Amino acid sequence: EAGVAQSPRYKIIEKRQSVAFWCNPISGHATLYWYQQILGQGPKLLIQFQNNGVVDDSQLPKDRFSAERLKGVDSTLKIQPAKLEDSAVYLCASSPRPYEQYFGPGTRLTVT
Amino acid sequence: QKEVEQDPGPLSVPEGAIVSLNCTYSNSAFQYFMWYRQYSRKGPELLMYTYSSGNKEDGRFTAQVDKSSKYISLFIRDSQPSDSATYLCAMRTSGSRLTFGEGTQLTVNP
Numbered sequence: 001e002a003g004v005a006q007s008p009r010y011k012i013i014e015k016r017q018s019v020a021f022w023c024n025p026i027s028g029h030a031t032l033y034w035y036q037q038i039l040g041q042g043p044k045l046l047i048q049f050q051n052n053g054v055v056d057d058s059q060l061p062k063d064r065f066s067a068e069r070l071k072g073v074d075s076t077l078k079i080q081p082a083k084l085e086d087s088a089v090y091l092c093a094s095s096p097r098p099y100e101q102y103f104g105p106g107t108r109l110t111v112t
Numbered sequence: 113q114k115e116v117e118q119d120p121g122p123l124s125v126p127e128g129a130i131v132s133l134n135c136t137y138s139n140s141a142f143q144y145f146m147w148y149r150q151y152s153r154k155g156p157e158l159l160m161y162t163y164s165s166g167n168k169e170d171g172r173f174t175a176q177v178d179k180s181s182k183y184i185s186l187f188i189r190d191s192q193p194s195d196s197a198t199y200l201c202a203m204r205t206s207g208s209r210l211t212f213g214e215g216t217q218l219t220v221n222p
Contacts, residue, residue, distance in 0.1 A: 106155050
């Protein structure tokens with residue numbers, strides 16, 4: 001079974017630029033999550049989708065972050081404009097059940 | 113105060129040692145407790161899942177939950193160099209998002 005795919009793996013941008021990350025979840029998993037993991041910290045949920053709908057986006061900085069899930073499958077997370085404090089690993093996860101999340105390898109973002 | 117506290121380490125042990133990793137939490141509504149392993153430059157991988165209090169064993173790994181003390185543990189027996197990773201505890205209520213600890217960095221030396 002193929003795992004969660006994410007691209008790009010690494011991205012370096014300057015502050016105030018925009019960036020987008022892509023995620024392809026495990027086939028058949030209805031729930032998709034985007035997490036932000038700052039160096040030395042645990043992952044923090046940004047947004048949770050159930051099929052096409054948003055379940056939880058309470059921790060998403062909506063003034064600069066946006067996310068969508070097309071046709072209940074792939075998802076993109078966008079940051080516009082980026083700030084220095086957005087430097088982190090952005091992890092996508094999908095799950096067939098709430099306690100069983102499968103994570104992708106992440107996208108490491110550096111904002112200079 | 114953080115909802116979940118985890119000693120970041122680093123923790124260094126010799127091969128074959130028993131490793132004990134711990135987390136404390138403040139939210140008494142947490143019911144589901146998980147341990148994830150994260151290798152460098154990889155995403156977290158679910159190791160153990162426990163509902164409510166008690167013990168759960170899977171091979172060399174044992175997870176313990178003590179809800180009265182708001183304390184969870186992960187024990188690794190006969191530790192191997194391949195166990196070197198960051199271990200993250202995570203927990204949630206019945207309807208909430210996962211709350212992660214900061215992670216403990218473990219190195220098992222051959």
